[in-house]
Amino acid sequence: xxxxxxxxxxxxxxxxxxxxxxxxxxxxxxxxxxxxxxxxxxxxxxxxxxxxxxxxxxxxxxxxxxxxxxxxxxxxxxxxxxxxxxxxxxxxxxxxxxxxxxxxxxxxxxxxxxxxxxxxxxxxxxxxxxxxxxxxxxxxxxxxxxxxxxxxxxxxxxxxxxxxxxxxxxxxxxxxxxxxxxxxxxxxxxxxxxxxxxxxxxxxxxxxxxxxxxxxxxxxxxxxxxxxxxxxxxxxxxxxxxxxxxxxxxxxxxxxxxxxxxxxxxxxxxxxxxxxxxxxxxxxxxxxxxxxxxxxxxxxxxxxxxxxxxxxxxxxxxxxxxxxxxxxxxxxxxxxxxxxxxxxxxxxxxxxxxxxxxxxxxxxxxxxxx
Amino acid sequence: xxxxxxxxxxxxxxxxxxxxxxxxxxxxxxxxxxxxxxxxxxxxxxxxxxxxxxxxxxxxxxxxxxxxxxxxxxxxxxxxxxxxxxxxxxxxxxxxxxxxxxxxxxxxxxxxxxxxxxxxxxxxxxxxxxxxxxxxxxxxxxxxxxxxxxxxxxxxxxxxxxxxxxxxxxxxxxxxxxxxxxxxxxxxxxxxxxxxxxxxxxxxxxxxxxxxxxxxxxxxxxxxxxxxxxxxxxxxxxxxxxxxxxxxxxxxxxxxxxxxxxxxxxxxxxxxxxxxxxxxxxxxxxxxxxxxxxxxxxxxxxxxxxxxxxxxxxxxxxxxxxxxxxxxxxxxxxxxxxxxxxxxxxxxxxxxxxxxxxxxxxxxxxxxxx
Numbered sequence: 001x002x003x004x005x006x007x008x009x010x011x012x013x014x015x016x017x018x019x020x021x022x023x024x025x026x027x028x029x030x031x032x033x034x035x036x037x038x039x040x041x042x043x044x045x046x047x048x049x050x051x052x053x054x055x056x057x058x059x060x061x062x063x064x065x066x067x068x069x070x071x072x073x074x075x076x077x078x079x080x081x082x083x084x085x086x087x088x089x090x091x092x093x094x095x096x097x098x099x100x101x102x103x104x105x106x107x108x109x110x111x112x113x114x115x116x117x118x119x120x121x122x123x124x125x126x127x128x129x130x131x132x133x134x135x136x137x138x139x140x141x142x143x144x145x146x147x148x149x150x151x152x153x154x155x156x157x158x159x160x161x162x163x164x165x166x167x168x169x170x171x172x173x174x175x176x177x178x179x180x181x182x183x184x185x186x187x188x189x190x191x192x193x194x195x196x197x198x199x200x201x202x203x204x205x206x207x208x209x210x211x212x213x214x215x216x217x218x219x220x221x222x223x224x225x226x227x228x229x230x231x232x233x234x235x236x237x238x239x240x241x242x243x244x245x246x247x248x249x250x251x252x253x254x255x256x257x258x259x260x261x262x263x264x265x266x267x268x269x270x271x272x273x274x275x276x277x278x279x280x281x282x283x284x285x286x287x288x289x290x291x292x293x294x295x296x297x298x299x300x301x302x303x304x305x306x307x308x309x310x311x312x313x314x315x316x317x318x319x320x321x322x323x324x325x326x327x328x329x330x331x332x333x334x335x336x337x338x339x340x341x342x343x344x345x346x347x348x349x350x351x352x353x354x355x356x357x358x359x360x361x362x363x364x365x366x367x368x369x370x
Numbered sequence: 371x372x373x374x375x376x377x378x379x380x381x382x383x384x385x386x387x388x389x390x391x392x393x394x395x396x397x398x399x400x401x402x403x404x405x406x407x408x409x410x411x412x413x414x415x416x417x418x419x420x421x422x423x424x425x426x427x428x429x430x431x432x433x434x435x436x437x438x439x440x441x442x443x444x445x446x447x448x449x450x451x452x453x454x455x456x457x458x459x460x461x462x463x464x465x466x467x468x469x470x471x472x473x474x475x476x477x478x479x480x481x482x483x484x485x486x487x488x489x490x491x492x493x494x495x496x497x498x499x500x501x502x503x504x505x506x507x508x509x510x511x512x513x514x515x516x517x518x519x520x521x522x523x524x525x526x527x528x529x530x531x532x533x534x535x536x537x538x539x540x541x542x543x544x545x546x547x548x549x550x551x552x553x554x555x556x557x558x559x560x561x562x563x564x565x566x567x568x569x570x571x572x573x574x575x576x577x578x579x580x581x582x583x584x585x586x587x588x589x590x591x592x593x594x595x596x597x598x599x600x601x602x603x604x605x606x607x608x609x610x611x612x613x614x615x616x617x618x619x620x621x622x623x624x625x626x627x628x629x630x631x632x633x634x635x636x637x638x639x640x641x642x643x644x645x646x647x648x649x650x651x652x653x654x655x656x657x658x659x660x661x662x663x664x665x666x667x668x669x670x671x672x673x674x675x676x677x678x679x680x681x682x683x684x685x686x687x688x689x690x691x692x693x694x695x696x697x698x699x700x701x702x703x704x705x706x707x708x709x710x711x712x713x714x715x716x717x718x719x720x721x722x723x724x725x726x727x728x729x730x731x732x733x734x735x736x737x738x739x740x
Contacts, residue, residue: 088668089667090668091672258667277667280667280668292665293664293665294664294667295662295663297628298458298650299459301648301679302461303461304679304684305678305679306676306677306679307676308676308677309672309675311672314642
């Protein structure tokens, strides 16, 4: 195995010229945490980019390690919860100051001292750095079998990645939808919401989604097959909106937002409703004591509702089952995806901020190379 | 079968002289709703007592009905939720103005036109009127087999009644305690709390309870075998109290109170904790929009906590299993009860109010005759 020189190699399904590799080292831009984000959305004050050189020559790769060019990075709301400097509701480890941000990503092996990987292999990892290259051990890598696959690489970060798995766990393992039930999904045009809603449709439910623009309302109904959808920013009274859009009550609320919407939902739950709590994007940018509380939890008693938080890490042993099911739906055209692609490592911060402004549609992906 | 005349008959295990039966009719005091309770604790403005005459002679009893002298009435917090005039979080039917309050009770048949019941039989019903006598059909009656039983009649309203069954469903079916787990019970010296805690002890857990007086703290530790207990009225900071009394976190929180205590608990839950929501006594006397909200539900996600409301009606098919298990523990001396007995129908309102003032200890029971 030789060190990657200045040659053409395949990225995704396109051939591109490798940039910046000089004598075994590459110029590598990486995002790091400069200061903690007490409240609000991360800005250039908190996240900064720097250029380092990384030696990716085989001689310098440690035993059992590989060198990876990162092609795609997943940009997800939970990243915000690692930047506040104190463990929050998601209970995630906090980045150190100056530590490189990490995220789920897809890359190509460009050098290997690990017998299980060779140059050209495509791999995903939940812990790639927000950078263009890395040298890493293989413990978190999973090889993608790209042969004969009709699946676009971006789907490994989306329908087959964290969002798809999150939707599958929350909707199917916790929500357990039954045909004819009434489902409501908030942040429904987001990365997780679009799959959560489509999975419930596949299971024979009536599915309603909310989102933040009229364009996304149309997307939900026309592209993703939701039975109905509404723009929550146009609704001054969530309670009235739910009476209108969910006239038969709610059997499963797939909660992506928390706060006032969750409170409104609790006035519309049916007997024995289930509320998988996936995350609460309305809550991430505030310190908890400033948040608006949910005042009607007593409704959980009267309607005998189960509300359950989940993280996909606890269900990782079911990943194979998930992937087989979703790939099946994809082949049958039953699952559609919408991706918002940002280009180049410089765009990482913009991509992350877009999630919280609601300007994104579908899964936000950063494409580093194509 | 003859109409009950003016004779001695057995009430509970004591012989008492029957009062007030004249020529087949009895003088009967009953509590009715005079006006809805918008907020706060019910007072004599809302609940009034009146005297009516009821014909309990066999000739006047409708076919398949029985006449009952009510001996014991269960006084429970949920009754408050039927008096506000609008369906609240417990989703209970509302009393009509002038309607007689009804509750779980124990009575003795004093006249019967039902072949399955004879005078002298002891019966319980979830829907006896808050009155001294009634003529009722038998649909909700259940006969108590009193022969050879060492069980005091009050236990049929307590360990073997609604509180015991509620504790059993919440702790064992929803909480599912495992040996060595850390359990916290609020309102722990109340009717449900005392059994919830003792059941968790039987299952090998470390159990901590909170209550509202130092006397009840002692009761929890010395009588009911709780590992630790605290007086929540002495704790200005619930968060700090839970750090102190639940140093290993909380695996099951048996919630009887809701509100600020629930919020504090969510800062102390362990991974995969369960929160059976039994009721929220801190919330019943307020309109919901005035309640303090729970602001840290996001913690349910990070700790993957299940919070589940329940009503015993959905588990009624398991009553036999419950009764067998609890009777077994009672015979082994593993379950103890504390009852606060109020005497006479006139005391119903005082008994009900005591639940909300926290002045009661254990199960509040109204004894109408002895």
